[in-house]
Amino acid sequence: MTFQELSTNSQDYLKVLWDLREWSDKAVQPTDLARKTGMKPSTVSGAMARLTTQGLVTHAPYGDIILTPLGEQYALKMVRRHRLLETFLVEKLGYRWDEVHKEADQLEHAASDLMIERIDESLGHPTKDPHGDAIPGPNGEMDEDKSILLTAAPEGATIRIERVSDEDSKLLRFLQQQGLSIDGTATIGKFTPYSDIVTLVLPSGANVVLGASAAERIRVTLLDEENSPGQS
Template sequence: MSTGTLTSVAQDYIKVVWGLQEWSDAPVTTKDLAERLGVGPSTVSETVRRLVSQGLLDHERYGAIHLTEQGRRHALDMVRRHRLIETFLVQHLGYTWDEVHDEAEVLEHAVSDLMVHRIDEALGHPTRDPHGDPIPSANLALTQPAALTLTVLPEGATGTVARISDDDPDVLRYFADLGFGLDAHVRVHARRDAIGVIDVLWAPTNNPNHLTELTLGLRAADAVWIETE
């Protein structure tokens, strides 16, 4: 069964299960899927049962939902489509990084395998999307950066920005206005946990000596993933 033969609902479910596990060790529940997909718990339960019968998901009774090996391969194929489309929209059609997610959510179901291949070739086989999320290769291999969020780093920690979560478009627009993005050099200057802010010093990749101080609330800091040095 190719990914293209799955229904769009099945494609969405397996991609969401994979996405919930990509940067978190927390178990995936029917409640998580209902919240992420915007549907009711009964709808999730029914769909999960159907995907289990198709060999795409495993579901522990009253417990966590997991992808089967077949489900994982289909999910990675969908992730590859989505992230290549996002990259194409930014690099060739002038979209900003806060605009591409919803467009890619629609287009990923419509593009053919050939178009995905041609997009990949036209982009020079990129390994990450505009937000720093890794793009699976044509054989669905994926290398995830060893990154941690700013919220867990101690004072004095240094590194480069490997990923900025696309969950909140407002946060993306805020960082874009600052010029803060992937590969910026960052040092945690001070943690002021009592008031929920983190002070960082950062510099762009092309000017590492040009330091700027930035104070981030936890909402913004939690979106920034750092590969430490």
């Protein structure tokens, strides 16, 4: 099964499987895939059976879904297409970062390999997309992601925003309105007991209050080493 022979749906499933593992260490279950895609569990099960037959995933009934090496290769090809297209839309066509995800979802299936490589060249071979996500190289190579979820950052730490999930356009607009952007810095405010709220104190002194659902969509690095996990 070559990449070109894959259906659009199969390409989407492979990319979604890879996306789910990128943001979580938890093994992917059929219910996770159904929730992410909005498909019925029976539809997902049928798709996973086909991908298993094609050698792209391993999946026992009611068990974890795991990309095979070939499946991961094809998934990374889709991720590269998606993130290069998002970058092109922002850098060359003036889109905002909250406008590009659905556009790229449509374009990634229609673009030829030649077009993707020409886009890569025209952009100067970027390594990150507008949301801070790493863009895989032509052979699937990627830099190691050393960021952590914002929810894991300790109170008082100074952080730099590295990545924001591109799937919630309302969150992206909200963050931009609050002055938060990729490579922006902030300090983690005082925690409130028995609360999932994260408060970011910006260099301007303004406070941005985020609920858990928003904070879990943001990845950061710690700028003060003494607050890094494992440091005393």
